[in-house]
Amino acid sequence: MEWVTLIASTLRLIDLHDSDRAYGSPPHFTRESRTGHADGVYLDIAFQVIHRLKLLDQSANQDYLPLSTILYAIQDDIPEVAGEADVQYVLNVLRRPAEFFYLTSVAGTSSKACHSEKRETALIEKTDFADEYRLSASGRMLLSLANAARDATYIRGDAYNLLHAIEFNDFPKILTFSDGIVAQLRNEILEIRSALERVGRTESIDKYLDRLDQYRKVVEDTIDIARQAEAKLENAETLEAFEQWQDSSGVDITFEHLHHKINHVRQVLLIFNRLLSELVSMSLQGARSAVPPPSFIDAASHFVSHPLTSQQSDFLLAQWGATSLATPFHSVLDGLGAVKLRTKAEQPAPLTFAEEEVEPVSQLGKARFLERYGQDIAAALATGPLCLSEAIERGWFLVDQEMMLGDLVGVFAAPSSIPVAGRIMIGVGTSLDTKSVGLDEFLFTDIEITVVEVA
Amino acid sequence: MNNSEMGRVHAWLLRHRIVESRSERRSVGKEEREIAGLLLNADYAVRRQFEEILDGQGLQLVTLTSLDAKGVASGATVFMLARKPDSAAPFWGTERLVIRMMQSKGINTETEARTWFTQLWFLLLDLLYTRKNRSPNAMQDWVDTSFIKEVFIDSVKDYLNDQVRKIDPSTLETDRVYRILTGLKEGGIAMACNAFLELMVDAGLLEEVGEETYRQSLLFAYEMKNNFDRQLKPLLPAQDPFGAATEILVERTDEDTEVD
Numbered sequence: 073m074e075w076v077t078l079i080a081s082t083l084r085l086i087d088l089h090d091s092d093r094a095y096g097s098p099p100h101f102t103r104e105s106r107t108g109h110a111d112g113v114y115l116d117i118a119f120q121v122i123h124r125l126k127l128l129d130q131s132a133n134q135d136y137l138p139l140s141t142i143l144y145a146i147q148d149d150i151p152e153v154a155g156e157a158d159v160q161y162v163l164n165v166l167r168r169p170a171e172f173f174y175l176t177s178v179a180g181t182s183s184k185a186c187h188s189e190k191r192e193t194a195l196i197e198k199t200d201f202a203d204e205y206r207l208s209a210s211g212r213m214l215l216s217l218a219n220a221a222r223d224a225t226y227i228r229g230d231a232y233n234l235l236h237a238i239e240f241n242d243f244p245k246i247l248t249f250s251d252g253i254v255a256q257l258r259n260e261i262l263e264i265r266s267a268l269e270r271v272g273r274t275e276s277i278d279k280y281l282d283r284l285d286q287y288r289k290v291v292e293d294t295i296d297i298a299r300q301a302e303a304k305l306e307n308a309e310t311l312e313a314f315e316q317w318q319d320s321s322g323v324d325i326t327f328e329h330l331h332h333k334i335n336h337v338r339q340v341l342l343i344f345n346r347l348l349s350e351l352v353s354m355s356l357q358g359a360r361s362a363v364p365p366p367s368f369i370d371a372a373s374h375f376v377s378h379p380l381t382s383q384q385s386d387f388l389l390a391q392w393g394a395t396s397l398a399t400p401f402h403s404v405l406d407g408l409g410a411v412k413l414r415t416k417a418e419q420p421a422p423l424t425f426a427e428e429e430v431e432p433v434s435q436l437g438k439a440r441f442l443e444r445y446g447q448d449i450a451a452a453l454a455t456g457p458l459c460l461s462e463a464i465e466r467g468w469f470l471v472d473q474e475m476m477l478g479d480l481v482g483v484f485a486a487p488s489s490i491p492v493a494g495r496i497m498i499g500v501g502t503s504l505d506t507k508s509v510g511l512d513e514f515l516f517t518d519i520e521i522t523v524v525e526v527a
Numbered sequence: 528m529n530n531s532e533m534g535r536v537h538a539w540l541l542r543h544r545i546v547e548s549r550s551e552r553r554s555v556g557k558e559e560r561e562i563a564g565l566l567l568n569a570d571y572a573v574r575r576q577f578e579e580i581l582d583g584q585g586l587q588l589v590t591l592t593s594l595d596a597k598g599v600a601s602g603a604t605v606f607m608l609a610r611k612p613d614s615a616a617p618f619w620g621t622e623r624l625v626i627r628m629m630q631s632k633g634i635n636t637e638t639e640a641r642t643w644f645t646q647l648w649f650l651l652l653d654l655l656y657t658r659k660n661r662s663p664n665a666m667q668d669w670v671d672t673s674f675i676k677e678v679f680i681d682s683v684k685d686y687l688n689d690q691v692r693k694i695d696p697s698t699l700e701t702d703r704v705y706r707i708l709t710g711l712k713e714g715g716i717a718m719a720c721n722a723f724l725e726l727m728v729d730a731g732l733l734e735e736v737g738e739e740t741y742r743q744s745l746l747f748a749y750e751m752k753n754n755f756d757r758q759l760k761p762l763l764p765a766q767d768p769f770g771a772a773t774e775i776l777v778e779r780t781d782e783d784t785e786v787d
Contacts (some may be wrong), residue, residue, distance in 0.1 A: 115550040255601075262597050269752070343594055365656035366763055373648035373690045374764040376704045384762060385641055391610060393644060394723075394730035395619035397541055438649060510569070516630050 075119065078218045089172055113150075117162045120146045120456045124197060125207045136197075139163070163205060169194040172425065190488055227253060228290050231297040238304045241313040243330065250333040257340045264347045268354065281355050284348065291345045298338040305334055320488070380490035441479035442489055444471045449483065450492045457499075457522040460484050464514065465509050477514075484519045528569040533577055536562050540588075540608045541618075544731030545746055549603035553734060566590075566606050585614030589749060594786040596745060604672075607731075607746045609728055612754050627722050634713035642707045644755045648724040655743050656751075665754035669748035676739040687716070 087101075100300040108114075124145050128137045143159055167485065170193045175184040198204065230253050237245040264280060294430045304310060314327050380388065390393065445468045460481065463469075469477040483489065488498040501518035508514075528536065540546060547555055548563035555563075566571045578588050589607045605755040610616070621641070628640035650768050655661060662722070685706060696702045711719065724741060727733040732747040 153751045258594055258601065262667060264641050265595070266597070266665070269662065269667055269690065285546045340594060365659075365661055367650045367657050368653040368761070369657065369686060369690070371763045372646050372653070372696075373688065375645070375649070375696060376708060377699050378764075379642075379701060379704045382763075383643060387642060388645060389621050389624070390619065391612070391754065393621060393648065394615075394624055394726040394732055395621060396726075396730055397618060397620075425615055425648065 075218055116150060116161055117146060117159060118148055118166060121162060121166065122211065122214065125205060125211070129207050129212065134206060136199055136206045139203035139205065142205065163196065166303055167198050180409045199417055227256065228294045228297065231294045235297055235301045235304065238310065241310065241317060243314060243317055243325065247333060250337045253337050254340050257344050261344055261347060264351060268350065280351055282350070284334065284352060287348055291341060291348065295338060295341045295345065298334065298341055302334050304337065305331060419441055437476060437479045438482060438489070441471055441483065443474050446491050449490055453490065453492055453523045457520050460516065460519040461505050461507060483520060487521050497522045497524050528564050528573050529580040532565050533573065536565050540606070544608045545744065546606040546639055547603060550598045551757065557602050563604065563606065563645050567604060573775035581608070587611050587612050591745065597667050598745065605745060607749060609746060609750050609753065624726055627726055628719065631715055632720035633711040634719060639707050643719050644723060646708065647683065647720065650686055654679060654682055663751050666748040666752040669743045669745055673736055673740055676724065676741065680717055683720055685714060697743050
């Protein structure tokens, strides 16, 4: 059991709890010495007592153990010190409730409330009228707390937890467990890396080398479990359960995320395994590659009396110095936002009036028009000049009940499309002409076209 | 990552040397995040090609995750451009270094600037390695190297007073370095130290972790781990082999708790 971790963490908290430093006084912490025999005997008795009581607690649920049995067990174990009075003393300490004070935050406010705790602080309980003892609820918790401090050799259990979480479709727990495993392994991995780097201080590396077989077995088993977990997660049933759970709980986790997490666990385990192998090969070679640091300050003063040659100095600066780019290289975003572009407000275009608006001649319309009247116009031209007024009179502005006056005027204005041989001359009349067509009246300047014989 | 993006990543790396996808210690800008994203999502082939280009330039793209090095935010990746041994990239120059060092009062020539920089660099190494009894291979310990500027400047002054000024210049074959080092006044020394720290931060070799507080960068620790034996050790004065052997045997225990 990892009592050291538990005691170490508790001691400092107790120091803080018992501190009588006035608020605002200097920050030094001076009290370091602890009273006592400094031999650990009482602690040892206490561990024995708790161990006994725990065994009892497991076999006869919550029953009491008589003092004589406890005494017997402990004297068996550490006969030289533990007299009856000593054991009795330890039991008295353990069953004494302690009063301590702590703050808790109050929901909804920033202030904190002070509480004192006296109940449930005794670690063991005694029956009222006889010397019989058992673990209290806190005492049982104590064992779990001491057990919680452990290293990677217990990782297999965590991996089983992960596997079970998948089996029970307890999806949020999957994240908790996998994060826990990864976080713990990450620390161990970084520890090993440091240990590999700083050989010469061996205590950190021995921790691993001594228990290497144990580590290897655990890691291999755990990789196996992680693989099972992955396979289980890929199960169709699990996916179905996940979808149902997601619908009912509305929690925002994707299945891929879960998958990724478990995959990550396996990857981390593989890295851990590889590092362990590296440790082994290193310890087998006995090659301790790391060197203690040279005295750089002595090097500096050495170079005062024996200056570096200019090549050496060039090399040193290029390889180790704060070199920077001789050529500026720019990233595309280097100048982003450096120059503000001022865009001018768009000015409304001034209104312009076209001097004359001519009805456009539609090509298709013109073709249709010429197909219908082209020959007629050509025939009329063969006999002499033709006037627009005359053409209107003949009703050539209607093609199949459709008004095509524009095309008629077009042909008169640009008569090159009329199927006649020779050039056509256009003459424009001087007076305004009127023609009534049905209810409407056309008002126009008459145009006369004439065929000029080619000489 | 297409070629244009590769160029962008390249340019950024050459300038800053370190790209982090996320950090707990400093805020990572949008541009840096994008660069890290491009590198993370690059196809294997493209990434390989990029590494080959860098290799030709005497550089190495180093990728470290939270499982490779302490101080990397969990789930984050750090990309660094480390110098390969014996192939100092020709486009990296010391012009800026010289100019910046020469801005200190009393440092007037290029030789002076370079000498001061080299000396300060060794004193920094003394602070980062020798005094912590840290092996040059110990990359992981980069996280506990932070020091305040005052400590560095004091160690420089102590060095000048206790070691350099105690040398009798008449015993020296050449007193070039001696004269350079003893030529600065108190204020000039502080200015030189400031310039040095600024240059180191600018080159990605130191990190400014707080006001006037610096620490070694992961890049510096990595270069040290990989290049020390081949690139620096031969330059150093030979150590007494027996002295070195005894040092290996001495294990330093944790510092005792401070008792007033």
